[in-house]
Amino acid sequence: MLSGANMLMAQTPAGDTADKPGVNWLAVGFYVLLFVVVAVVIAIIGRILKVYELSQQIHGKKGINWNNVMGFCCLIFLVVGMYAAYWEFTEQGSMSLPEAASKHGVRIDAMFLVTTIITMIVFVATQVLLFTFLFRYRHSEKRRAYFYPHNNTIEKVWTIIPAVVLTILVIFGFFTWQDVENSTDVKGQPASINIDLTGHQFAWEIRYAGPDGVLGKKDFRLTGGANKLGIDFKDKNSMDDLQADTLVLPVNKTIRLNIFAQDVIHSVYMPHFRVQQNAVPGLPTFFKFTPTITTEEMRRKVDDPKFEYLLYCNKICGSSHYNMQRVVRVVTQDEYNQWVAKLKPYLTPALRTELKLASADQNKSIKQNRLALNN
Numbered sequence: 001m002l003s004g005a006n007m008l009m010a011q012t013p014a015g016d017t018a019d020k021p022g023v024n025w026l027a028v029g030f031y032v033l034l035f036v037v038v039a040v041v042i043a044i045i046g047r048i049l050k051v052y053e054l055s056q057q058i059h060g061k062k063g064i065n066w067n068n069v070m071g072f073c074c075l076i077f078l079v080v081g082m083y084a085a086y087w088e089f090t091e092q093g094s095m096s097l098p099e100a101a102s103k104h105g106v107r108i109d110a111m112f113l114v115t116t117i118i119t120m121i122v123f124v125a126t127q128v129l130l131f132t133f134l135f136r137y138r139h140s141e142k143r144r145a146y147f148y149p150h151n152n153t154i155e156k157v158w159t160i161i162p163a164v165v166l167t168i169l170v171i172f173g174f175f176t177w178q179d180v181e182n183s184t185d186v187k188g189q190p191a192s193i194n195i196d197l198t199g200h201q202f203a204w205e206i207r208y209a210g211p212d213g214v215l216g217k218k219d220f221r222l223t224g225g226a227n228k229l230g231i232d233f234k235d236k237n238s239m240d241d242l243q244a245d246t247l248v249l250p251v252n253k254t255i256r257l258n259i260f261a262q263d264v265i266h267s268v269y270m271p272h273f274r275v276q277q278n279a280v281p282g283l284p285t286f287f288k289f290t291p292t293i294t295t296e297e298m299r300r301k302v303d304d305p306k307f308e309y310l311l312y313c314n315k316i317c318g319s320s321h322y323n324m325q326r327v328v329r330v331v332t333q334d335e336y337n338q339w340v341a342k343l344k345p346y347l348t349p350a351l352r353t354e355l356k357l358a359s360a361d362q363n364k365s366i367k368q369n370r371l372a373l374n375n
Contacts (some may be wrong), residue, residue: 015288043166050331071138078131081139085123097271099332101309105274107176115169127280129322185254192288195247197311198229199259199266199279202320204311205229206247207346210240213259220282223262226351233347233355242343247311247328250336260287269314270328272298276314291330 053064100106111180137145185191194215196207209215209231216231216238231238249255259268262281268287269276278288295322313324331339 003325067139070136074131074134078127081127082124082177090172096299099293100272100274101291101298102273102275103273103290103292104176104180105289108274111169111176118165118169121350125308134253139155182284182288190253192254193250193260194256194260196260197247197268198231198262199268199313199317199324200262201318202266202313202324204313204324204326206244206326207231208235208244208340210239210242210345212240217240218260218261226348226354229346231346239347241346242340243346244343245326247326247332248336248339249291249328250333251330253333254288254290257287257289259287263318265315266317267314268311268314271312272309273328278315294330294332 049064056062062177064260100109163261189217191213194209196205196215196218198207205228207215214237217235218230219232220230221271222232231241233239233337242349257275259279261281265281267276268279273289275287275289277285279285293301295307295309298303298309299367308326309330311326311328313321315321317324
């Protein structure tokens with residue numbers, strides 16, 4: 001049946017094209033038929049067992065002891081389930097990300113580890129007790145069940161202990177998230193590097209502050225043409241803003257990503273830095289983090305000379321969602337300064353012409369020259 005399923009699913013349905021994919025009705029029909037066959041087989045087995053029990057009763061013999069059958073099935077399910085959990089950890093556990101490349105990422109990984117250990121202890125204990133008790137105390141004509149309606153001590157134990165553990169986990173998570181979402185820089189520490197990330201179908205637009213270190217204002221009503229981010233050039237801080245195709249970050253410096261969306265919900269996702277934040281139209285958000293491992297260092301750690309950190313969109317935002325990526329490169333401070341010095345300004349000559357800023361600058365220059373001549 002498995003080989004037949006592979007053959008059927010591999011077939012290209014009639015009329016299937018890149019623009020208009022067809023429906024593989026043969027595969028659909030196969031799985032419907034498979035379901036019907038399984039249902040019929042189960043029904044037949046059930047009728048056979050029923051006939052067997054009736055024949056045993058006619059001859060004055062006991063039928064199948066279903067309590068024992070279900071008890072042993074519980075033991076088998078426990079053993080198989082525990083092995084499946086072990087397999088899951090050994091196989092899927094090896095697919096985890098390499099070490100966190102940000103300060104808060106280390107804390108998040110620690111929280112995940114502690115939570116996983118606690119939940120696994122509870123999982124193993126409860127499943128062993130559940131299925132062992134189902135087997136040990138299955139129905140028997142030789143004993144009667146003991147009616148035990150209430151015990152205050154047990155109620156307190158299984159209420160207070162989980163409440164305390166969950167409270168501790170929530171508090172640690174709260175303080176970690178508060179550090180990430182804290183918009184105020186710590187006194188005495190260098191100011192965060194502000195970078196704008198704007199998502200649209202299907203790309204991320206990156207904007208850095210110019211020599212003044214301040215990003216200019218944005219107004220969605222100004223979006224259009226060459227001004228794809230809606231930069232307000234009445235704000236003098238906008239005049240020297242820079243555009244980039246790669247998100248380059250200095251190591252061990254606090255980064256504040258100002259996150260925007262222009263059309264649908266996107267999501268800034270950089271797994272190696274444990275960074276994820278939704279980009280919601282009309283609702284600016286941000287994420288603060290400090291990268292701690294340069295790209296070159298990570299390449300050596302993972303033994304991959306072509307390794308790159310990547311910025312993804314973690315929301316299925318449309319047909320070309322998979323293309324929504326940017327390279328993220330963590331470098332030293334000197335390398336970062338050299339890279340920023342080579343960036344092109346957002347205010348390109350084409351945008352100056354579109355906004356009629358070129359003629360305004362020219363008129364201003366003429367006036368200044370006239371004043372100089374008069375003096």
